[in-house]
Amino acid sequence: MDQFLGVSQFLYLFFNVVVIVLSLMFLKLFKHCWISPVQAQTKLRQNGFVGPPTSFPLGNFNDIKKLKIALVMAEKRKSSTIINHDIHSIALPHFALWQQQYGKVFMYWLGIEPFVYVADPEFLSVMSKGVLAKSWGKPNVFKKDREPMFGNGLVMVEGDGWTRHRHMITPAFSPLNLKGMANMMVESTSNMLDRWAIQINSGNPPCNLLSFHSHHYVGVPFSGILDFKQTLEAKELGKEIDRLLLSIINERKRSLVEGDDHHDLLGSLLKAEKGEFTASELVDECKTFFFAGVETRALALTWTFMLLAIHPEWQDTLRDEIRQVIGDSEIEYKKLAGLKKMSWVMNEVLRLYPSAPNAQRQARRDIEVNGRVIPNGTNIWIDVVAMHHDVELWGDDVNEFKPERFDGDLHGGCKNKMGFMPFGFGGRMCIGRNMAFMEYKILFSLVLSRFEISFSPGYRHSTKHVFSLRPGYDLPLIVRAL
Numbered sequence: 001m002d003q004f005l006g007v008s009q010f011l012y013l014f015f016n017v018v019v020i021v022l023s024l025m026f027l028k029l030f031k032h033c034w035i036s037p038v039q040a041q042t043k044l045r046q047n048g049f050v051g052p053p054t055s056f057p058l059g060n061f062n063d064i065k066k067l068k069i070a071l072v073m074a075e076k077r078k079s080s081t082i083i084n085h086d087i088h089s090i091a092l093p094h095f096a097l098w099q100q101q102y103g104k105v106f107m108y109w110l111g112i113e114p115f116v117y118v119a120d121p122e123f124l125s126v127m128s129k130g131v132l133a134k135s136w137g138k139p140n141v142f143k144k145d146r147e148p149m150f151g152n153g154l155v156m157v158e159g160d161g162w163t164r165h166r167h168m169i170t171p172a173f174s175p176l177n178l179k180g181m182a183n184m185m186v187e188s189t190s191n192m193l194d195r196w197a198i199q200i201n202s203g204n205p206p207c208n209l210l211s212f213h214s215h216h217y218v219g220v221p222f223s224g225i226l227d228f229k230q231t232l233e234a235k236e237l238g239k240e241i242d243r244l245l246l247s248i249i250n251e252r253k254r255s256l257v258e259g260d261d262h263h264d265l266l267g268s269l270l271k272a273e274k275g276e277f278t279a280s281e282l283v284d285e286c287k288t289f290f291f292a293g294v295e296t297r298a299l300a301l302t303w304t305f306m307l308l309a310i311h312p313e314w315q316d317t318l319r320d321e322i323r324q325v326i327g328d329s330e331i332e333y334k335k336l337a338g339l340k341k342m343s344w345v346m347n348e349v350l351r352l353y354p355s356a357p358n359a360q361r362q363a364r365r366d367i368e369v370n371g372r373v374i375p376n377g378t379n380i381w382i383d384v385v386a387m388h389h390d391v392e393l394w395g396d397d398v399n400e401f402k403p404e405r406f407d408g409d410l411h412g413g414c415k416n417k418m419g420f421m422p423f424g425f426g427g428r429m430c431i432g433r434n435m436a437f438m439e440y441k442i443l444f445s446l447v448l449s450r451f452e453i454s455f456s457p458g459y460r461h462s463t464k465h466v467f468s469l470r471p472g473y474d475l476p477l478i479v480r481a482l
């Protein structure tokens, strides 16, 4: 009997502990999913942030999805020959609609995460003045998705860690190191163009330049749950890339000790950081260089090919400049600065079709902007496409391809300097921008000296926003040798 009482008391105690643990877990979940979002919404509303009605637990996901589907249907019905650079409502239909209803700063929700949308450069300018670069957060909600690509590299790292990483990496992008990389870029581009020439001679001239961009897909918040298989695949791929990079880094370290110099980014980084990064930090930085640098550059090149195909007069203008600045001699790093019109073209391409169509931050403390408080933890979505296509900032010709607007003006005549930000803003501005300009100038100097570009009749103009801003369809071009 006593034994039976002992067992039943134990079961009673066990049951109570289970109930208490489950209740605590439920309360934690309830606070995270319900109380905290309601508190955040109340605070944002009290501070004057309004936005589209939201519902639990998806926030505005369904509205975004519906608008995108409606757009795809409309696009399919549209004539295939129209090329219109007024792309904001095509790439980001939900933001275009909400902007009409709520203005250039408003609140919206991705699931249970509050976002403040910003397409007002004045607001952005005041907001960024109040926060040190190292004190900005990157939205936690995206971190899981981006982990396989960036790890805890410079794009994602925060606080003093960011200051340390940025300080150690900056020398790798110095003019001296870029100069060392220039010859390698000339050589590899020339080899690629030789292959183009062979392709053309073999009677296969149209060239689909979409091969320039990679096809990785980056999910949106909750995609881990909604698309479990893809998340798992991304994780596996991330691990495989880590292993591969680690073996390359170890090999490079060995050859550096033996005095074997490499003039690429990893070579420059290893020389500059003097062993202060751990092996896994180096792996993360290599991944970061690849994913932050490759897709953005590939898209800048892709959109430039498209715009130069529409504007053969700009191909001629650039050819004249290349003849004057470089002539028949080899391309040298120091001459590239003279290609001013090429810089205008690159800026104008990145204005109309920014490879990085948004910048994101997360407040790590309350931020006051003109008397309104963005509460700690709020995510901030800066819509670069909207600002680059804002008629109030650029004037009536905002959607025209006019590289000359950058003649003598780094901001292309934009009424607010923060309105043009293809490389981001503040201390976290793109570390690779000078490298990107160098590579762009080398590539187009070589391409335009040898080839003429025009559209293949199959081209259909459209844009698609999947993390970056990509062409909606392939980009078939006709490439003719000059």
Ligand code: HEM
Residues within 6 Å of the ligand: 154, 155, 156, 166, 265, 288, 289, 290, 292, 293, 294, 296, 297, 300, 350, 354, 355, 356, 358, 359, 360, 421, 422, 423, 424, 425, 426, 427, 428, 429, 430, 431, 432, 433, 435, 436
């Ligand atoms: C056309 C080419 C490129 C474009 C349009 C571009 C654009 C951007 C943008 C918009 C940011 C975010 C800045 C912010 O959040 O305020 C960024 C950051 C960054 N970019 Fe680029 N980028 C390009 C090329 C490159 C290249 C070639 C590399 C390196 C090889 C690179 C490495 C990075 C890194 C590491 C960051 C993070 C910087 C930090 O947080 O301190 N990018 N880039």
